[in-house]
Amino acid sequence: MSVLTDLHIGETATLVALNLPDSVQNYLMHMGFVPNAQVTVLRRAPAGDPTVYGIDGMQIALRRETAEAIRVRTSSDTSQVEIDAELEKIAAKTRSQSARQDQSEIHEFAGVTR
Structure with a gap:
């Protein structure tokens, strides 16, 4: 700002x-x-x-x-806000995918099938 x-x-x-x-x-x-x-x-x-x-x-x-x-x-502040919001979306998606992968590996290790 x-x-x-x-x-x-x-x-x-x-x-x-x-x-x-x-x-x-x-x-x-x-x-x-x-x-x-x-x-x-x-x-x-x-x-x-x-x-x-x-x-x-x-x-x-x-x-x-x-x-x-x-x-x-300013317009550059606005652009940075948009960039930060997009990066947060990407990070959240990555965290979600990583959590699902971890869960899948735990189930596989424990011999649980879906």
């Missing part, structure tokens, strides 16, 4: 969570920073702070310390 400051200019991500004080969180939520909203990095100040983000048709400048507390999911 990434935070808003990890994004490059022009990059878009899906907002996941705001880890901010309630007053700041409520303000940003009223401005469109809600879960599953798409946020795009539009431009940065010459010194790198603040950064202007586009969300729900608006442009909002946020300081680095605020943006660092906003968790987002």
Whole structure:
């Protein structure tokens, strides 16, 4: 999972969570920073702070310390989640096949037939 400051200019991500004080969180939520909203990095100040983000048709400048507390999911994060889920499916299938093989070998050793 990434935070808003990890994004490059022009990059878009899906907002996941705001880890901010309630007053700041409520303000940003009223401005469109809600879960599953798409946020795009539009431009940065010459010194790198603040950064202007586009969300729900608006442009909002946020300081680095605020943006660092906003968790987002990028397309690469999504791809990794999909990869991890597929690997878990494969591992579960392998464990299941291995358990059946072990059971079969135990039955064979004990002289049990099916």
